[in-house]
Amino acid sequence: MSVIINDTCITCDACLQQCPVNAIMDDLSNPTGKKQYYVQPEKCVECVGIYDDPQCAAICPSIGCITWDLPFTQEFDEHFKNETLYKLGISKEGIVKSPSYKAKKYRTDIPLEKRGIGELVQEEPETLHEAG
Ligand code: SF4
């Protein structure tokens, strides 16, 4: 991973069809039991090699709802085993699909200091206006 969806999700369903790797689950299927949409970190590739930016965040109407999380790499294995935030899938062999099972691609141009739950993927409209 990845990106993560927080509790400001309004379950509008806009992101679901945008994900090129089907990493998003709806509120009824969220394996953590929270009533919000959920990104499966073991599937999300941050849209690397497919789009320039995370497409889920680009379409999400709730700004700040989708934020950068840490890269889904072995270094952050323990983070993604946090069962409050995630419920990782299990392989056919019964192994938890944490980063040590299989790491995923991530945007190397997003530095670690810009990552962490709460770090915006999508800029506030005012920021976009000022920049543009
Ligand atoms: S960043 Fe891309 S790959 Fe990851 S959940 Fe969003 S749309 Fe899917």
Ligand code: SF4
């Ligand atoms: S687009 Fe945003 S608000 Fe809508 S379901 Fe996805 S995460 Fe939730």
